Amino acid sequence: SAVISQKPSRDICQRGTSLTIQCQVDSQVTMMFWYRQQPGQSLTLIATANQGSEATYESGFVIDKFPISRPNLTFSTLTVSNMSPEDSSIYLCSVATTAGGVGYEQYFGPGTRLTVT
Amino acid sequence: GNSVTQMEGPVTLSEEAFLTINCTYTATGYPSLFWYVQYPGEGLQLLLKATKADDKGSNKGFEATYRKETTSFHLEKGSVQVSDSAVYFCAWSWGGKLTFGTGTRLQVTL
Numbered sequence: 001s002a003v004i005s006q007k008p009s010r011d012i013c014q015r016g017t018s019l020t021i022q023c024q025v026d027s028q029v030t031m032m033f034w035y036r037q038q039p040g041q042s043l044t045l046i047a048t049a050n051q052g053s054e055a056t057y058e059s060g061f062v063i064d065k066f067p068i069s070r071p072n073l074t075f076s077t078l079t080v081s082n083m084s085p086e087d088s089s090i091y092l093c094s095v096a097t098t099a100g101g102v103g104y105e106q107y108f109g110p111g112t113r114l115t116v117t
Numbered sequence: 118g119n120s121v122t123q124m125e126g127p128v129t130l131s132e133e134a135f136l137t138i139n140c141t142y143t144a145t146g147y148p149s150l151f152w153y154v155q156y157p158g159e160g161l162q163l164l165l166k167a168t169k170a171d172d173k174g175s176n177k178g179f180e181a182t183y184r185k186e187t188t189s190f191h192l193e194k195g196s197v198q199v200s201d202s203a204v205y206f207c208a209w210s211w212g213g214k215l216t217f218g219t220g221t222r223l224q225v226t227l
Contacts, residue, residue: 015130020160033212041215044162070133092161103168104213106159 002027002095004109012115013083020079021112024092029074031096031104034066037111038089046091049076056095083116119144123207123218130197130225138192138221140207148175148209150183150190155220157177164192164205175211197225 001028013019023032031051048056056069070076080087093109094107124139142150152164152174165174170185179194190220191222202225 001153033214035215042219043215045216046158047215049224050215094215096210103166105163105166106151106213106215108153110160 001030001105004093004107006093006109008112009110010113010115012117015084015116017083018079018081019114021091021093022076023076023102023109025074025095029095029097030051030073032070032076033088033096033106034068034076034078035092035094035108036089037092046078049078055110055112073088080114083114085116088096088116090116113114118210119211119216121207121209121216121218121220125219126204126222128221128223130223132199132225133196134225136191136192136194136197136201136223138207138223139220140190140192141188142188142189142207142209144209144216146212147185148211149192151208151210151215152179152181152190153206153208154203155206160205162198168214169203172220180187197223199225203224 005024007022035043036042036044045058046061049070051070067079090111092111095105096104120143121193122141149168151166154164166174167174167183173182181192204220204222206220
């Protein structure tokens with residue numbers, strides 16, 4: 001397994017501002033992802049954070065709104081830009097590791113609870 | 118398209134009751150299947166997994182069997198405890214990316 005930390009754990013932000021969320025993993029991992037969990041909802045994949053290249057975004061998510069950096073194999077950031085109240089969610093970082101050479105196991109950070117007023 | 122359909126909650130059970138939470142999936146190929154649990158105020162934890170047909174994942178008294186013929190991965194526990202109260206998410210994975218179901222809230226009472 002992997003131990004994942006996120007900063008900040010929560011924040012309250014004003015609309016129109018931006019927030020950068022950091023994700024730190026205790027070991028080098030190839031696959032790192034960012035998810036969003038809107039209030040009372042399931043998790044939705046935002047993007048795959050690729051080390052050394054641009055992130056791969058899922059349908060409905062764009063780089064201008066959610067720029068992602070991945071400077072190395074243990075760290076990534078997600079920025080939520082020009083925030084609106086609809087961006088109020090929990091943002092989670094996750095990593096996928098191979099498990100005994102069969103498939104992947106994915107582990108999640110504790111999440112960043114964002115409230116936009 | 119690819120998706121996961123979960124039994125809607127909330128599910129309310131008395132302690133020591135039998136639990137089943139249904140999960141079916143639609144996917145091309147043969148994905149890995151997972152159950153995740155989110156306890157109140159905590160992060161998402163991997164509960165169990167299965168990587169191929171007929172595999173049974175188990176952990177903490179919970180079990181789920183990968184049924185290719187019915188594209189299902191139902192979660193079961195023979196005797197639930199109050200401490201099992203949480204939201205349970207079914208998910209499938211392909212290439213490391215997860216697709217989640219909507220989640221099922223379980224409330225266990227004394």
